[in-house]
Amino acid sequence: DTAVSQTPKYLVTQMGNDKSIKCEQNLGHDTMYWYKQDSKKFLKIMFSYNNKELIINETVPNRFSPKSPDKAHLNLHINSLELGDSAVYFCASSQEVSGELFFGEGSRLTVL
Amino acid sequence: AQSVTQLDSQVPVFEEAPVELRCNYSSSVSVYLFWYVQYPNQGLQLLLKYLSGSTLVESINGFEAEFNKSQTSFHLRKPSVHISDTAEYFCAVSFKTGANNLFFGTGTRLTVIP
Numbered sequence: 001d002t003a004v005s006q007t008p009k010y011l012v013t014q015m016g017n018d019k020s021i022k023c024e025q026n027l028g029h030d031t032m033y034w035y036k037q038d039s040k041k042f043l044k045i046m047f048s049y050n051n052k053e054l055i056i057n058e059t060v061p062n063r064f065s066p067k068s069p070d071k072a073h074l075n076l077h078i079n080s081l082e083l084g085d086s087a088v089y090f091c092a093s094s095q096e097v098s099g100e101l102f103f104g105e106g107s108r109l110t111v112l
Numbered sequence: 113a114q115s116v117t118q119l120d121s122q123v124p125v126f127e128e129a130p131v132e133l134r135c136n137y138s139s140s141v142s143v144y145l146f147w148y149v150q151y152p153n154q155g156l157q158l159l160l161k162y163l164s165g166s167t168l169v170e171s172i173n174g175f176e177a178e179f180n181k182s183q184t185s186f187h188l189r190k191p192s193v194h195i196s197d198t199a200e201y202f203c204a205v206s207f208k209t210g211a212n213n214l215f216f217g218t219g220t221r222l223t224v225i226p
Contacts, residue, residue, distance in 0.1 A: 004155075040218070041150075041200055041218070041219045041221075042216075042218055042219070043156075043202065043216040043219075044216075045213060045214070045215075048213065056213055090155055090156070092156075100144075100146065100158060100161060101156075101158075101214055102158075103148075103155035103156045103157070104155050105154055105155040106154075106155050
């Protein structure tokens with residue numbers, strides 16, 4: 001069983017469209033995250049949810065909206081996609097306050 | 113300010129040679145330290161971590177890292193690398209402030225040459 005799973009794995013779309021990426025974890029963790037990895041491999045946190053509540057919201061355009069229907073799911077919805085949104089988006093989860101994260105395999109978004 | 117620095121963006125090394133990937137951090141509070149590895153087209157996997165106790169930590173595949181508080185470093189080493197170690201390596205820091213947030217360095221691409 002995959003511990004942290006994301007769908008879709010690849011997403012190609014036009015500028016201006018709206019798209020969503022879904023994430024589910026079966027580890028029983030309380031905290032979930034979205035990270036963005038750019039073309040230079042730089043990883044930056046976008047959001048963090050703890051028990052369905054938003055606890056970290058970094059400087060991210062408000063076109064990005066996370067939604068956590070329950071503590072096992074954290075989805076990412078992106079409105080009005082721009083070229084600069086092209087990246088790999090990673091979902092992750094953790095349980096301990098030490099910050100050890102378990103990552104999904106990533107969702108590669110390409111905006112044309 | 114709190115930050116993580118990986119000075120080397122790329123490290124080429126011959127197979128069976130030793131390697132060191134450098135990581136330094138800046139923090140006014142205590143930290144937890146991690147190394148993650150990312151193989152091509154995959155997510156990140158935890159390689160090893162320092163939370164407390166012994167400053168030398170090891171992974172199951174021969175890597176080790178030592179927490180040096182005075183030099184604020186957590187360098188990753190392996191005495192003899194394999195082709196399969198070719199990957200991107202990320203140093204990461206979590207600050208003991210209660211906020212469960214991991215800050216990543218910019219990554220080091222390790223390429224093992226046959």
